[in-house]
Amino acid sequence: MRQFVLCITIFCLLCTYTRINAATTVDSLVGCLRSKGVLNYTTSGSPFYSTALDFSMQNLRFTEAGVPKPAVIILPSTAQEVQKAWTCMLRGGWALRVRNGGHSYEGLSSSASAPFAIIDLINMHKITVNVQKKTAWIEAGVRIGELYHAIASQSSNRLGFPAGTCSTVGMSGQIMGGGYGMLSRKYGVAADRVLQAQVIDGNGKLIKRVSTSNPDLFWALRGGGGGAWGIVVAWKLKLVDLPETITTFSLWKTGKQVITDLVYKWQTIAPKAPPELFIAIYMAGISYTGSPDMGASFYGQYWGTINETLALLNKIYPELGLSESDCKQGNWMQVDSLVFYVLEISNRMHSSL
Numbered sequence: 001m002r003q004f005v006l007c008i009t010i011f012c013l014l015c016t017y018t019r020i021n022a023a024t025t026v027d028s029l030v031g032c033l034r035s036k037g038v039l040n041y042t043t044s045g046s047p048f049y050s051t052a053l054d055f056s057m058q059n060l061r062f063t064e065a066g067v068p069k070p071a072v073i074i075l076p077s078t079a080q081e082v083q084k085a086w087t088c089m090l091r092g093g094w095a096l097r098v099r100n101g102g103h104s105y106e107g108l109s110s111s112a113s114a115p116f117a118i119i120d121l122i123n124m125h126k127i128t129v130n131v132q133k134k135t136a137w138i139e140a141g142v143r144i145g146e147l148y149h150a151i152a153s154q155s156s157n158r159l160g161f162p163a164g165t166c167s168t169v170g171m172s173g174q175i176m177g178g179g180y181g182m183l184s185r186k187y188g189v190a191a192d193r194v195l196q197a198q199v200i201d202g203n204g205k206l207i208k209r210v211s212t213s214n215p216d217l218f219w220a221l222r223g224g225g226g227g228a229w230g231i232v233v234a235w236k237l238k239l240v241d242l243p244e245t246i247t248t249f250s251l252w253k254t255g256k257q258v259i260t261d262l263v264y265k266w267q268t269i270a271p272k273a274p275p276e277l278f279i280a281i282y283m284a285g286i287s288y289t290g291s292p293d294m295g296a297s298f299y300g301q302y303w304g305t306i307n308e309t310l311a312l313l314n315k316i317y318p319e320l321g322l323s324e325s326d327c328k329q330g331n332w333m334q335v336d337s338l339v340f341y342v343l344e345i346s347n348r349m350h351s352s353l
Ligand SMILES: *[C@@H]1O[C@H](CO)[C@@H](O)[C@H](O)[C@H]1NC(C)=O
Pocket: 039, 040, 075, 122, 123
């Protein structure tokens, strides 16, 4: 028992110490940033602060008063600036939150229990595609939509990358957590397609070539490490081949029993379907007439024409009742999930409210 009390006392002493230390060192953190030429930052109380903090936050709970806020938000433009910013934070004993797209629903990129600063990578979004080698270097602040667009436009729609379906999600967060999407049945997740990463380690050192030669760190950065093994500043990705013609489809179904039956069938066909077919289900509670019910969007894509898609679906999943008017045919960007699905789903959600 005495040991327990002692532990608590020591713990609280440390808490107090950290708080006082941090409160008195905001000025010295800012002074350090300025002396190193890291000039794009904003501090609590300055005009740009709330916008910089809140605009990309997807879970609005973390914008509320009472949620711990960063003392400083730093917006570096280069890996060297990230390195300098982190070195200044290390000196002052600051906790760090790195923000890429702001989609962490747990607030991991926007809040912390210890005094902290955010390094927001929004200004680091350069993309260099090598069409011949089918690779791309991306800076760590690149978002999914930016990446898809850059790859498609530079490769005349013949190359792509298997990551998520929401265009504003940050690529770094995606890769570090796996990265599942429309192409994943064919090509795996985003983390499977990383060739190399550039990382700033806990001491502020830039490691330029993290790859199979550095297996533990490389593993940790691709889903194994919870995103806490350094600050990734760039990724080298292996791109994937895409066919000329893809069909995408989306159907809206309502009714608990209808959806239950469809989901049951979907579970039995999904593992056996060809990898060029992807079908996902987005379910929601709805209320058309005031009484609660269930609605679901069945959406996906297939590597083929509309007719080929209909032929396949009517064979393996006739219960879905897919028809030509549910489908769109084109290249990867034209049928793009990012626009098509998100708009379709949100239109249907809104018209059902
Ligand atoms: C700092 O970064 C923000 C976000 O990208 C940008 O809007 C702003 O213009 C930058 N400020 C300076 C001084 O570079």
